[in-house]
Amino acid sequence: MAVKRVVSLLPSAAEIVSLIIDNNPSVQLVGRSHEDDYPPSVNTLPILTAPKTKFTTSADVDVQVSNLLAEGNSLYTLDTALLKSLRPDIVITQDLCTVCSIDLVTVQRIAKQIDPEPTIVTLNPLSIEDVISSISDVGKALGMIEESSRAISMLRSRINHARDLVNRSIASGRKRSKVAFFEWTSPIYLGGHWTPQLIRWSNGIQVLADCKDGDTAEMGAPPSVRVPPEDVIREKPEILIICPCGLNLDATRKEYEETLLPSNWWPPLAKCASKIALVDGNQSFDQLISIQIKGLVDALEWLVGYINDIPEIIPKNFPWENLKS
Numbered sequence: 033m034a035v036k037r038v039v040s041l042l043p044s045a046a047e048i049v050s051l052i053i054d055n056n057p058s059v060q061l062v063g064r065s066h067e068d069d070y071p072p073s074v075n076t077l078p079i080l081t082a083p084k085t086k087f088t089t090s091a092d093v094d095v096q097v098s099n100l101l102a103e104g105n106s107l108y109t110l111d112t113a114l115l116k117s118l119r120p121d122i123v124i125t126q127d128l129c130t131v132c133s134i135d136l137v138t139v140q141r142i143a144k145q146i147d148p149e150p151t152i153v154t155l156n157p158l159s160i161e162d163v164i165s166s167i168s169d170v171g172k173a174l175g176m177i178e179e180s181s182r183a184i185s186m187l188r189s190r191i192n193h194a195r196d197l198v199n200r201s202i203a204s205g206r207k208r209s210k211v212a213f214f215e216w217t218s219p220i221y222l223g224g225h226w227t228p229q230l231i232r233w234s235n236g237i238q239v240l241a242d243c244k245d246g247d248t249a250e251m252g253a254p255p256s257v258r259v260p261p262e263d264v265i266r267e268k269p270e271i272l273i274i275c276p277c278g279l280n281l282d283a284t285r286k287e288y289e290e291t292l293l294p295s296n297w298w299p300p301l302a303k304c305a306s307k308i309a310l311v312d313g314n315q316s317f318d319q320l321i322s323i324q325i326k327g328l329v330d331a332l333e334w335l336v337g338y339i340n341d342i343p344e345i346i347p348k349n350f351p352w353e354n355l356k357s
Contacts, residue, residue: 036174038122039063041081041134045124047073048170051076052179063118081134082109089136090276090287093219108134112142120150122173128158158274159252160226163328190329194336194345198235201340209339211236215256215277217291220264224256234335239267261297268304275311281351309338312351
């Protein structure tokens with residue numbers, strides 16, 4: 033029996049493949065991106081990508097990214113020789129965010145140099161439904177449609193339960209909370225893609241960057257948007273969530289202490305808020321290239337619990353810190 037050899041160039045893909053194959057010997061992950069860390073079994077795989085930027089502060093990283101993009105450079109390197117030596121049948125990548133992972137054009141160019149040329153599966157989700165569909169797309173590519181359907185059913189069950197709790201909260205008279213979700217802190221970027229949708233599903237509304245379809249919240253939003261601090265202050269959000277893309281909780285806390293607290297705009301914003309939280313974006317809300325799929329559902333359950341004061345639905349060990357409630 034021929035074994036399908038799969039390379040993941042984004043962490044969510046490694047998780048999706050592992051979720052679907054569940055130790056099935058007919059499919060084997062043989063390579064990963066530098067950000068792959070879940071499930072733990074992938075940590076022994078060869079690493080194919082590396083970032084050209086180095087995290088120092090959010091402001092400095094913004095400058096590094098801007099300079100590289102202005103020069104027409106990719107933000108990541110891809111080990112061409114290693115990729116060729118792994119002889120993949122399938123390469124899973126993304127076409128969602130050039131800032132967050134290796135770009136599709138680079139992957140396509142290198143794949144053409146491999147004989148036989150591998151199939152490229154590209155993920156480009158903009159909404160929660162798109163994220164779920166990504167599991168189905170990978171399942172089809174692996175020839176494991178039934179297995180992917182089972183994984184989807186488990187995730188949908190958790191999502192439906194969380195949304196049912198929100199509907200009860202709304203029925204009891206709880207109004208929507210105005211939320212500012214900081215996907216980056218200097219400059220400020222408010223959450224995009226599925227984050228505004230998750231906030232809507234949790235009985236909130238993100239200021240300045242809401243879902244395309246508002247109350248129905250069945251679609252995602254545009255990419256994260258840069259906004260001036262004074263615009264956020266003017267909206268008077270009741271809930272502030274600091275969740276920088278790609279940062280763990282320790283790094284997020286450092287950004288809060290060294291970037292937000294010393295600024296002249298943060299104190300008036302924080303004073304008007306009733307709730308402030310720090311969240312590990314790397315394990316929860318991040319773009320598909322960085323998240324765990326399970327982490328995205330954990331994030332929905334956390335939002336539901338946090339916004340509606342239903343602590344029992346918040347997953348145990350969810351990586352967050354409550355600063356004001």
